[in-house]
Amino acid sequence: MGDDDTATDGTATDDSARPGNVGEQIEPLPPRPLPVMADVARAAGVSPMTVSRVLNDHPSVRPETRERVLAAVAELEYRRNPAARALVTRRSQTVGVVAFDATLYGQSALVSGVEQAARDAGYFVSIGIVKEMNARAIREVADSLVAQSVEGLVVLAARVSALQELRDRTVGVPMVVAGGAHRSGLPSASVDQAAGGRRATRHLLFRGHRTVWHVAGPEDWDDARGRLAGWQAALAEAGAVEPRVLRGDWSTASGWRAGVELARHRELTAVFVANDQMALGLMLAMKQAGRRVPEDVSIVGYDDVPEAAFYDPPLTTIRQDFEELGRRSMQLLLDAIDTGSASSSPPIIPEFVGRLSTADAFDLTAGGRR
Amino acid sequence: MGDDDTATDGTATDDSARPGNVGEQIEPLPPRPLPVMADVARAAGVSPMTVSRVLNDHPSVRPETRERVLAAVAELEYRRNPAARALVTRRSQTVGVVAFDATLYGQSALVSGVEQAARDAGYFVSIGIVKEMNARAIREVADSLVAQSVEGLVVLAARVSALQELRDRTVGVPMVVAGGAHRSGLPSASVDQAAGGRRATRHLLFRGHRTVWHVAGPEDWDDARGRLAGWQAALAEAGAVEPRVLRGDWSTASGWRAGVELARHRELTAVFVANDQMALGLMLAMKQAGRRVPEDVSIVGYDDVPEAAFYDPPLTTIRQDFEELGRRSMQLLLDAIDTGSASSSPPIIPEFVGRLSTADAFDLTAGGRR
DNA sequence: TCGGCCTCTGATAGCGCGATCACGGTACCA
DNA sequence: TGGTACCGTGATCGCGCTATCAGAGGCCGA
Numbered sequence: 001m002g003d004d005d006t007a008t009d010g011t012a013t014d015d016s017a018r019p020g021n022v023g024e025q026i027e028p029l030p031p032r033p034l035p036v037m038a039d040v041a042r043a044a045g046v047s048p049m050t051v052s053r054v055l056n057d058h059p060s061v062r063p064e065t066r067e068r069v070l071a072a073v074a075e076l077e078y079r080r081n082p083a084a085r086a087l088v089t090r091r092s093q094t095v096g097v098v099a100f101d102a103t104l105y106g107q108s109a110l111v112s113g114v115e116q117a118a119r120d121a122g123y124f125v126s127i128g129i130v131k132e133m134n135a136r137a138i139r140e141v142a143d144s145l146v147a148q149s150v151e152g153l154v155v156l157a158a159r160v161s162a163l164q165e166l167r168d169r170t171v172g173v174p175m176v177v178a179g180g181a182h183r184s185g186l187p188s189a190s191v192d193q194a195a196g197g198r199r200a201t202r203h204l205l206f207r208g209h210r211t212v213w214h215v216a217g218p219e220d221w222d223d224a225r226g227r228l229a230g231w232q233a234a235l236a237e238a239g240a241v242e243p244r245v246l247r248g249d250w251s252t253a254s255g256w257r258a259g260v261e262l263a264r265h266r267e268l269t270a271v272f273v274a275n276d277q278m279a280l281g282l283m284l285a286m287k288q289a290g291r292r293v294p295e296d297v298s299i300v301g302y303d304d305v306p307e308a309a310f311y312d313p314p315l316t317t318i319r320q321d322f323e324e325l326g327r328r329s330m331q332l333l334l335d336a337i338d339t340g341s342a343s344s345s346p347p348i349i350p351e352f353v354g355r356l357s358t359a360d361a362f363d364l365t366a367g368g369r370r
Numbered sequence: 371m372g373d374d375d376t377a378t379d380g381t382a383t384d385d386s387a388r389p390g391n392v393g394e395q396i397e398p399l400p401p402r403p404l405p406v407m408a409d410v411a412r413a414a415g416v417s418p419m420t421v422s423r424v425l426n427d428h429p430s431v432r433p434e435t436r437e438r439v440l441a442a443v444a445e446l447e448y449r450r451n452p453a454a455r456a457l458v459t460r461r462s463q464t465v466g467v468v469a470f471d472a473t474l475y476g477q478s479a480l481v482s483g484v485e486q487a488a489r490d491a492g493y494f495v496s497i498g499i500v501k502e503m504n505a506r507a508i509r510e511v512a513d514s515l516v517a518q519s520v521e522g523l524v525v526l527a528a529r530v531s532a533l534q535e536l537r538d539r540t541v542g543v544p545m546v547v548a549g550g551a552h553r554s555g556l557p558s559a560s561v562d563q564a565a566g567g568r569r570a571t572r573h574l575l576f577r578g579h580r581t582v583w584h585v586a587g588p589e590d591w592d593d594a595r596g597r598l599a600g601w602q603a604a605l606a607e608a609g610a611v612e613p614r615v616l617r618g619d620w621s622t623a624s625g626w627r628a629g630v631e632l633a634r635h636r637e638l639t640a641v642f643v644a645n646d647q648m649a650l651g652l653m654l655a656m657k658q659a660g661r662r663v664p665e666d667v668s669i670v671g672y673d674d675v676p677e678a679a680f681y682d683p684p685l686t687t688i689r690q691d692f693e694e695l696g697r698r699s700m701q702l703l704l705d706a707i708d709t710g711s712a713s714s715s716p717p718i719i720p721e722f723v724g725r726l727s728t729a730d731a732f733d734l735t736a737g738g739r740r
Numbered sequence: 741t742c743g744g745c746c747t748c749t750g751a752t753a754g755c756g757c758g759a760t761c762a763c764g765g766t767a768c769c770a
Numbered sequence: 771t772g773g774t775a776c777c778g779t780g781a782t783c784g785c786g787c788t789a790t791c792a793g794a795g796g797c798c799g800a
Contacts, residue, residue: 036786047750052788060748082519083456084786088755092453094496094518101482103676108478112471115499124518126464127497129485148464148494149452252680281680306473310622310651312682406756417780422758430778454756458785 035076044072055080086149094124095333096145098155100133104250105277105305106322110156110178113326121334126150133158135165142171152333154178155186159220174336178329179223187342189328193223196318196350197230200272200300202238203316203352207298208361209270211240215248215258215282217274227274227302248274252281259285269297269361276301276308276317283311283357294359304353314355321348405446414442425450456519464494465703466515468525470503474620475647475675476692480526480548483696491704496520503528505535512541522703524548525556529590544706548699549593557712559698563593566688566720567600570642570670572608573686573722578731579640579668581610585618585628585652587644597644597672618644622651629655639667639731646671646678646687653681653727664729674723684725691718 041048046069053061054069061069072078086092097114099107111127118125126148128141142153150173155163157179166175167186177188204212214231217224228245235242246261248254255278262268263286273279279301283293291297293313301308304319328345336342411418416439423431424439431439442448456462467484469477481497488495496518498511512523520543525533527549536545537556547558574582584601587594598615605612616631618624625648632638633656643649649671653663661667663683671678674689698715706712 037788038786048786049750049788050748053749056788062748065748079517081457081786082517083453083462084755085788086453086755087451087457087757087786088788090755097497102472102478102485103475103482105473108472108481111478111481111497112473112499115472115497119498119514124515125497127467127481127485127495128489129482144489145494147449147452252677256680277677280677284680284682284684287682307622307647307650307677310626310654312654312657314654407758408756418756419758419780420778423779426758432778435778451756454785455758456785457756457787458758460785 034081035078036081037078040069040072040076040078043076044068092124092149092151093122094126094148094150095330095337096142096148096150096153097125097127098138098141098145098153098158099127099129100156100158101131102127102129106179106275106303106320107156109322110326110329113323114154114178114330115326116323117327117330121330123151123330123334133162135162138162138166139171142166142175146171146173152176152337154329154333157221157223159218160222160225161220163222174333174340174342176329176332176336176342178325187332187336187344189325189332189345190347191223191320191325192347192349193226194230194233195347196302196320197227197272198234199230199350199352200227200302200318201231201234203354204270204272204298204300204358205234205238205240207270207358209298210361211235211243211270213243213246213262213265213268213271215246215255215262215271215273215278217248217250217278219247224274227272231272243268248278250275250277252277254278255281256285258282260289262286263289263291270299270358271297272300272302274302276303276305276311276315279315279317279357280307280311283313283315294357298358298361300358304351308353309355311357313357316355316358317353319351319353321350324348404451405448406451407448410439410442410446410448413446414438462519462521463492464496464518464520465700465707466496466498466512466518466520466523468498468500468508468511468515468523468528470500470526470528472497472499476549476645476673476690477526479692480696480699483693484524484526484548484700485696486693487697487700491700493521493700493704503532505532508532508536509541512536512545516541516543522546522707524699524703527591527593529588530592530595531590533592544703544710544712546699546702546706546712548695557702557706557714559695559702559715560717561593561690561695562717562719563596564600564603565717566672566690567597567642568604569600569720569722570597570672570688571601571604573724574640574642574668574670574728575604575608575610577640577668577728580731581605581613582640582642583613583616583632583635583638585616585625585632585641585643585648587618587620587648589617594644597642601642613638618648620645620647622647624648625651626655628652630659632656633659633661640669640728641667642670642672644672646673646675646681646685649678649685649687649727650681653683653685664727668728668731670728674721678723679725681727683727686725686728687723689721689723691721694718 037048037051040051051069054066095118097111099111102108115125126145128145130137130141152174155177163177163186177186179190201212216228232242246258248258255273259282273282279299283299286293286297293299301315301317304317308315308317325348332345407418407421410421421439424436465488467481469481472478485495496515498515500507500511522544525547533547533556547556549560571582586598602612616628618628625643629652643652649669653669656663656667663669671685671687674687678685678687695718702715
């Protein structure tokens with residue numbers, strides 16, 4: 001191929017089996033003769049500068065000149081070299097996205113929204129996925145993205161503790177958080193989780209349930225905290241007793257475990273679960289324990305994943321518009337890139353979606369079965 | 371794309387409020403005084419070239435010189451400018467991923483696998499999401515990624531027709547397909563879908579079911595074709611009659627619709643569904659129609675999404691290792707980038723996961739209900 | 741008729757890095 | 771001791787593009 005692989009020489013070549021860090025061996029690819037701006041300029045009979053102006057939509061170019069240039073561009077199938085462009089403009093036209101476990105529905109939906117908004121704005125999206133959502137891992141990924149010259153970062157719904165640490169030691173580019181980050185002090189676009197939690201809980205209370213149990217998400221996720229706070233607020237305003245909180249980790253399995261535990265509480269008639277996946281697990285555990293949904297136990301989930309309408313029974317839940325959230329985050333980031341100062345956008349109010357997993361608490365009010 | 375938006379001409383300056391395409395006004399960001407290689411060189415008392423060599427792990431640098439340089443790098447928090455680097459090496463260290471609806475479990479899991487493998491290899495991942503999986507949309511996104519100088523592309527499990535068209539008009543960089551693409555002639559890493567389909571079907575036949583119905587994925591997805599072919603093969607080798615194929619679009623809703631239709635066939639006792647989501651919808655439809663799972667109807671899904679173990683009943687399914695598939699695709703792509711010639715890797719054999727959605731066909735063999 | 745100004749275009753000079761070649765030094769052999 | 775072989779290092783140049791400024795030409799009003 002190309003050539004070299006400079007390691008030749010070698011008496012003591014130590015070059016192989018080197019851990020993949022800073023250096024990495026970069027062999028130039030065999031040069032394909034791509035046209036450059038000068039080629040276009042020649043073909044169009046103008047100077048390279050004029051070609052540049054045309055491609056940048058600079059106003060002061062005569063229409064016919066522009067035409068000639070564009071014709072030459074099309075003819076040669078010319079494309080600007082983004083590296084050369086980035087070198088001189090100091091703009092990479094790229095933003096980074098830090099995601100946690102892209103297979104979580106919320107995360108992947110956010111990625112979609114962010115990607116779409118970025119594309120619309122002429123930006124590329126470079127993605128980094130962290131296995132564990134702690135500050136060190138996030139920082140590591142964020143740094144690598146920054147090293148790649150992203151102009152800004154979107155961090156997808158992360159742990160509060162991690163965000164706080166991120167806020168303290170800046171990464172060098174604007175950063176926004178998609179999803180809850182109220183307490184982190186970082187600019188963010190978010191959903192009003194407390195409103196969602198309140199809505200879910202009120203629905204169950206209005207249905208006649210004496211109180212509502214809650215299976216929360218991990219303690220240090222802002223989203224989880226908001227939903228929990230909303231649940232507490234709704235119980236308080238109704239004068240209902242607040243049962244002990246159970247914790248899950250968003251996974252279906254953790255919801256099932258919570259369900260196994262909750263099924264022992266025979267007096268329980270209503271549960272608000274902090275996401276749909278956990279609600280699915282919880283419903284299974286309940287049914288396995290002989291408690292029917294919704295006849296014996298009413299359940300409300302959160303997110304409205306596409307499958308939720310087809311759970312058995314179809315799940316009453318709170319819908320978050322993740323794509324919109326992604327778009328807003330991106331808009332915030334673009335503003336921050338342009339103006340240098342980032343702000344937060346007002347929270348999106350989530351939407352109640354009534355399905356069949358909740359029922360009136362007839363039995364209780366009528367003193368029936370329990 | 372030629373690009374342009376030639377419509378300018380307009381005597382009057384029409385430069386504001388222009389739709390965000392090629393041109394985009396690029397204003398330079400306020401220059402932050404980042405250190406450059408010369409700064410490091412000065413600090414270390416060497417020439418820029420030596421700094422470059424150290425950072426590229428070039429062998430011929432005296433260890434103590436290297437130390438000095440690395441100390442200076444750390445001191446100044448120097449990071450190489452990737453644009454400048456890319457300009458001269460002609461390597462962007464970036465690969466593109468074209469995904470279709472990132473919220474599909476398979477797609478997002480693939481993204482995870484690809485990202486991880488790319489990161490391990492020192493590459494960045496730029497993502498493009500297509501709304502519709504046709505050749506035009508894919509090509510558009512692929513072109514934009516190529517315009518961004520990605521060194522290669524991974525296309526996630528796409529439609530056969532789209533791939534064929536892609537193969538014919540090359541995009542200019544190596545491309546591999548993650549997921550089925552046997553028939554497309556493009557290099558790919560894939561799962562042996564036929565083996566999976568056969569396994570699922572055989573399981574049901576061995577359980578005593580006279581035959582097995584199939585809810586397939588979209589006709590022009592290679593994955594869907596493979597599973598269907600495996601199903602047909604298993605039926606044929608067992609001498610079972612082959613029922614009419616139903617089609618879904620991978621969505622839970624489409625599975626439910628298929629279920630509504632299948633529930634009318636009272637003689638039906640076993641269904642192999644081409645993915646778990648559709649299986650979920652189908653199970654609900656069956657139950658709504660009064661057919662119990664698995665007592666009346668046995669169901670096998672495909673994918674083993676994390677929720678499948680908590681469906682009601684827990685779903686027997688075929689597990690695909692998406693992350694491994696993503697890694698292999700990336701490896702293939704890296705090979706293609708290095709050697710210029712792409713190959714396919716041997717298909718991964720999916721794994722059978724037995725759960726509770728399938729039962730022996732007692733009734734049938736005993737001539738019982740139907 | 742001329743100067744001034746606007747419109748359009750081009751020449752030049754980097755952006756920050758790595759490839760190349762040249763060069764001073766040391767080690768080694770005859 | 772001289773020559774040869776490196777080894778480690780630096781000077782120079784160019785990657786492809788855009789910012790800047792200068793300049794050619796045309797238009798207008800004085």
